[in-house]
Amino acid sequence: xxxxxxxxxxxxxxxxxxxxxxxxxxxxxxxxxxxxxxxxxxxxxxxxxxxxxxxxxxxxxxxxxxxxxxxxxxxxxxxxxxxxxxxxxxxxxxxxxxxxxxxxxxxxxxxxxxxxxxxxxxxxxxxxxxxxxxxxxxxxxxxx
Numbered sequence: 410x411x412x413x414x415x416x417x418x419x420x421x422x423x424x425x426x427x428x429x430x431x432x433x434x435x436x437x438x439x440x441x442x443x444x445x446x447x448x449x450x451x452x453x454x455x456x457x458x459x460x461x462x463x464x465x466x467x468x469x470x471x472x473x474x475x476x477x478x479x480x481x482x483x484x485x486x487x488x489x490x491x492x493x494x495x496x497x498x499x500x501x502x503x504x505x506x507x508x509x510x511x512x513x514x515x516x517x518x519x520x521x522x523x524x525x526x527x528x529x530x531x532x533x534x535x536x537x538x539x540x541x542x543x544x545x546x547x548x549x550x551x552x553x
Contacts, residue, residue: 452550454548454549454550455525455550455551456523456524456525456548456549456550456551457523457524457525457527457530457546457547457548457549458521458522458523458545458546458547458548458549459521459522459523459530459534459543459545459546460498460519460520460521460543460544460545460546461484461519461520461522461534461537461541461542461543461544462517462518462519462520462541462542462544463476463477463480463481463484463517463518463540463541463542464477464515464516464517464542465477465480465515465516466505466513466514466515466516467513467514468512468513468514469514470502470514470516473502473513473514473515473516474502474516476516477516477517477518478518480540480541481497481518481520481541483540484520484537484540484541485497485520487533487536487537488520488522488533488537491529491532491533493522493523493524493529493530493533494522494523494524495520495521495522495523496520496521497518497519497520497521498518498519498520498521499517499518499519500516500517500518500519501515501516501517501518502514502515502516503515503516503517519544520541523549525551534546
């Protein structure tokens with residue numbers, strides 16, 4: 410019984426553990442095949458994405474923030490009226506120093522507008538440039 414058990418363990422160890430006969434033996438690379446495949450396809454972009462921003466400097470933080478907030482709110486309303494997707498993005502308030510004293514405040518906010526209609530986007534951007542500046546305009550592939 411013990412001999413039989415020892416034989417089973419010996420067989421199990423020998424079949425599951427790789428055994429090297431010699432330390433200098435190199436692995437064989439013949440009779441091996443490596444296959445790789447990839448596929449791709451060009452697709453047209455279908456979404457225009459515009460990033461716009463408003464920046465204003467003032468001697469008071471509140472004045473700079475109000476100017477930026479009003480312009481961005483107006484832009485969001487214009488985009489929604491045109492039935493385009495608009496979201497706010499980054500918002501920053503920075504102090505402007507002169508001789509180690511705060512001289513003014515700079516407020517900056519960005520918005521992102523998306524559209525699949527290039528003509529509608531161009532018309533909206535022309536309107537929005539009355540109060541905001543274009544940071545970037547790019548094509549993207551929509552995620553369905």
